[in-house]
Amino acid sequence: EVDFSTAARVAQSFEIPVLKPKESVDNKNALNVGSSIDTSDKNTGEKRAPVITVLGHVDHGKTTLLDAIRKTNIVEKEEGGITQKIGAYQVKHQGSEITFIDTPGHEAFSSMRVSGTSVTDIVILVVAADDGLMPQTIESINHAKNANVPIIIAINKCDLEGADVDKVKGQLTEHELIVEDYGGEVLSVEVSALKGDGINELLESISLLSEISELESNSALSGKGVIIESYNDPKKGSISTVLVKSGSFKQGDIIVSGTNSGRIRQMIDGYGNQTKSAKPSTPIQIMGIGGINEIGEIVEVVSSEKEAKKIIQKLSRSNQKQNNKITTLSQVVKRAKASKENEINVVIKTGSNGALTAVEQVISDLTSEDIQVKIISGSVGAVTDSDVMLASSAEDCIIVAFQTIVQDGARSHSEANNIPIRSFDIIYTLVDEIKEIIQGLKGEEKSEVNIGSARILEVFPRGKVQNIAGVRVTDGKILRNARVRLVRNSEIIFDGGIESMRHLTQNVTELTNNLEGGIVLNGFHELEIEDVLECYELK
Numbered sequence: 245e246v247d248f249s250t251a252a253r254v255a256q257s258f259e260i261p262v263l264k265p266k267e268s269v270d271n272k273n274a275l276n277v278g279s280s281i282d283t284s285d286k287n288t289g290e291k292r293a294p295v296i297t298v299l300g301h302v303d304h305g306k307t308t309l310l311d312a313i314r315k316t317n318i319v320e321k322e323e324g325g326i327t328q329k330i331g332a333y334q335v336k337h338q339g340s341e342i343t344f345i346d347t348p349g350h351e352a353f354s355s356m357r358v359s360g361t362s363v364t365d366i367v368i369l370v371v372a373a374d375d376g377l378m379p380q381t382i383e384s385i386n387h388a389k390n391a392n393v394p395i396i397i398a399i400n401k402c403d404l405e406g407a408d409v410d411k412v413k414g415q416l417t418e419h420e421l422i423v424e425d426y427g428g429e430v431l432s433v434e435v436s437a438l439k440g441d442g443i444n445e446l447l448e449s450i451s452l453l454s455e456i457s458e459l460e461s462n463s464a465l466s467g468k469g470v471i472i473e474s475y476n477d478p479k480k481g482s483i484s485t486v487l488v489k490s491g492s493f494k495q496g497d498i499i500v501s502g503t504n505s506g507r508i509r510q511m512i513d514g515y516g517n518q519t520k521s522a523k524p525s526t527p528i529q530i531m532g533i534g535g536i537n538e539i540g541e542i543v544e545v546v547s548s549e550k551e552a553k554k555i556i557q558k559l560s561r562s563n564q565k566q567n568n569k570i571t572t573l574s575q576v577v578k579r580a581k582a583s584k585e586n587e588i589n590v591v592i593k594t595g596s597n598g599a600l601t602a603v604e605q606v607i608s609d610l611t612s613e614d615i616q617v618k619i620i621s622g623s624v625g626a627v628t629d630s631d632v633m634l635a636s637s638a639e640d641c642i643i644v645a646f647q648t649i650v651q652d653g654a655r656s657h658s659e660a661n662n663i664p665i666r667s668f669d670i671i672y673t674l675v676d677e678i679k680e681i682i683q684g685l686k687g688e689e690k691s692e693v694n695i696g697s698a699r700i701l702e703v704f705p706r707g708k709v710q711n712i713a714g715v716r717v718t719d720g721k722i723l724r725n726a727r728v729r730l731v732r733n734s735e736i737i738f739d740g741g742i743e744s745m746r747h748l749t750q751n752v753t754e755l756t757n758n759l760e761g762g763i764v765l766n767g768f769h770e771l772e773i774e775d776v777l778e779c780y781e782l783k
Contacts (some may be wrong), residue, residue: 255516290461295345297368299368301370308400313446334513334527361399367395368446383775409434467488467541467545468545469530471486488522490711498546505556588618588640644668644674645668661673667739667768697717697718699747700713702714713771714762715762726742731775742764746762
């Protein structure tokens with residue numbers, strides 16, 4: 245018996261149309277493309293180009309592969325070709341277009357995931373044959389899986405000494421990516437991006453998977469897309485690169501994105517040429533939005549300037565409310581309960597492999613079939629922007645940092661995306677936190693009892709990373725074993741435990757009203773004078 249993927253590939257080589265069998269629809273790893281286009285686009289019979297993102301570990305050849313694909317397909321080049329980098333570009337293979345998003349990091353899976361959908365249809369995961377799976381490779385796999393996007397494996401540098409293709413395929417099985425020759429359905433291609441070997445085979449795999457996935461669109465709808473890049477040109481004004489998700493964009497259309505709006509003055513397509521209109525899956529450079537937009541923001545065509553103004557006013561009010569609050573752990577738990585899933589996702593970052601194993605074991609021991617605290621990623625190192633991106637792409641997710649630091653950019657990014665980061669230096673406080681999550685999911689809600697508050701008068705450095713808060717208790721008392729919130733300018737910056745507390749030279753368990761002392765917060769050291777500590781218990 246010949247498996248479907250092989251049969252489809254043979255049929256395609258003879259230019260015979262391939263229909264997807266019904267039993268293949270639910271194959272998550274290879275054949276089921278995430279809902280990149282609105283359901284209103286379905287069943288129109290109008291095919292669209294697949295949208296591809298290339299991911300992988302640094303130095304494994306992502307950029308070289310993209311360059312090789314460009315060079316191989318420059319045969320289709322119109323005047324000016326595809327040499328102009330606008331954040332995305334298109335190539336043609338066997339008469340069909342393929343769109344590549346040329347963005348750094350994992351933006352295609354987090355910043356660009358909007359309303360639960362992904363702009364990417366297929367991921368090309370580049371793995372160096374002489375290096376195997378590395379931390380960023382695994383991170384890329386997690387992003388693709390979390391976005392529910394199928395993966396094609398491009399095993400690069402196969403021509404180098406020390407290349408071990410079988411080792412790579414074996415490592416992939418450990419992450420539930422089983423390639424065809426190992427009995428699975430995940431497509432894999434051996435390439436040498438530097439020499440250009442295997443590029444056509446890779447494009448054929450993309451075409452095959454796209455054909456099976458039946459990507460369709462409806463260009464008759466009003467245009468809707470996602471911002472990929474946005475910047476200000478001194479001569480042309482604001483310019484944004486947009487990937488069209490559904491409908492069509494036309495020169496002269498009124499568009500709105502975030503709190504910016506305008507009329508499309510000019511559009512450049514994925515080949516670097518001026519165009520009057522753009523259909524689904526087309527990358528376009530738009531002049532006329534009227535401002536710089538965030539990557540991942542929706543841009544859409546509206547009927548009038550009046551409608552655009554109304555949308556912007558509504559969004560501005562919503563943003564004002566959002567900026568006045570921070571998502572807390574209890575809010576995440578309530579959302580998870582409301583969804584009836586009884587599941588919270590966790591991204592774990594630790595200071596060592598031993599600590600990572602310990603934290604994973606703690607979570608495993610405390611969860612059950614009814615109550616799930618699901619680890620979507622666990623790794624060693626500081627909490628970075630990439631970790632926040634991964635967390636923001638999942639429903640009801642928190643980041644647990646144990647004996648490691650949180651980078652400044654990650655902290656601000658987490659606040660902007662309402663992703664709680666819980667930092668710990670002591671394992672038992674982490675255990676208490678996980679227990680609290682589980683109790684919340686079970687419905688064992690606790691009420692908050694205020695104990696007291698203190699103001700930070702001085703900040704004293706302690707070693708290279710930690711800081712001690714020199715405080716005076718202004719109301720009630722501060723208890724060593726209670727929880728504290730750090731409030732700055734009416735915003736909650738930290739919510740967690742106390743690592744240690746002193747009065748003069750003595751370790752103490754409480755500080756009462758008007759007493760001064762030194763407090764080290766559990767895993768948080770970005771303190772400022774005039775910050776307020778609010779002490780409370782859950783009962």
